[in-house]
Amino acid sequence: MPTDFLSEALRLASNSARNGGGPFGAVLVRGSEVIATGSNQVTSANDPTAHAEVVAIRAACQQVGTFRLDDCVLYASCEPCPMCLAAIYWARIPRVVFAATRADAARAGFDDEAIYAELAKPLAERTVCMEHAASLEATAPFRIWQANPQRTDY
Numbered sequence: 001m002p003t004d005f006l007s008e009a010l011r012l013a014s015n016s017a018r019n020g021g022g023p024f025g026a027v028l029v030r031g032s033e034v035i036a037t038g039s040n041q042v043t044s045a046n047d048p049t050a051h052a053e054v055v056a057i058r059a060a061c062q063q064v065g066t067f068r069l070d071d072c073v074l075y076a077s078c079e080p081c082p083m084c085l086a087a088i089y090w091a092r093i094p095r096v097v098f099a100a101t102r103a104d105a106a107r108a109g110f111d112d113e114a115i116y117a118e119l120a121k122p123l124a125e126r127t128v129c130m131e132h133a134a135s136l137e138a139t140a141p142f143r144i145w146q147a148n149p150q151r152t153d154y
Contacts, residue, residue, distance in 0.1 A: 002097060005029050005075040010099055012039040012052065013077035020044075023108070024052040027075040028060040028093075035072065036060035052076065053084035057091050067154060068092050078105050081112045082119065090154075 005027045012025025022040030029035065038055030042048055053076055061067050070092040074080075078100040080088060088096060102112060123130040145151055 002073075002075070005034070005073075006077075006097055006099055008034070008037065009052075009075045009077045012037055016040050016052070022052075022110075023077070025077045026052040026056040028056045028069065028072050029075065030064070030069075030072045035063050049083065051081065051084050053080050054087050057087050057093075061091070070094060073097065078102070078110075081105075081110075082115045 009025040009027045012027070013023050014025075016025060016039040017023035021044055022042055024040040026038045027034055028037070036056045036059035038052045038057075038059060040052045041050035041055055044050075053074060056074070057069065060069055060072065068091065072093055073095045074088060074093050074097070076084075076096060076098040079098045079102045080096060081102070105111070106113065118126050118128070123132070
């Protein structure tokens with residue numbers, strides 16, 4: 001049942017919060033089978049990318065042996081942040097079901113609005129200095145990849 005999967009994501013989030021981690025959980029489902037779960041491990045792993053959704057996506061990809069999860073549904077305790085949303089798009093996950101909203105997260109101290117605002121700005125106006133270092137070799141890796149008949153398209 002979809003509500004069971006969302007309940008599991010919320011249980012994972014609550015357990016993480018109870019144990020000193022971030023209050024986020026995620027469950028990846030293929031058909032009616034849970035293929036991976038994740039809870040926030042940012043502080044326990046000292047890894048700012050170890051959000052529950054990313055942890056679950058990494059585990060699912062290892063479990064199924066592919067980087068494409070285009071036949072899965074992600075159940076998350078909260079609306080995914082910009083980083084997790086990007087990972088969801090890269091993994092080709094077609095559907096996300098979440099409980100709390102990003103506004104709920106912001107009220108609890110997890111406010112991503114600054115990131116959304118930064119992404120909308122031109123490079124020169126961003127808080128993080130973004131410099132384009134033009135180089136004649138800059139596109140060489142792309143050409144090599146495109147010419148490789150054994151490449152895996154993604």
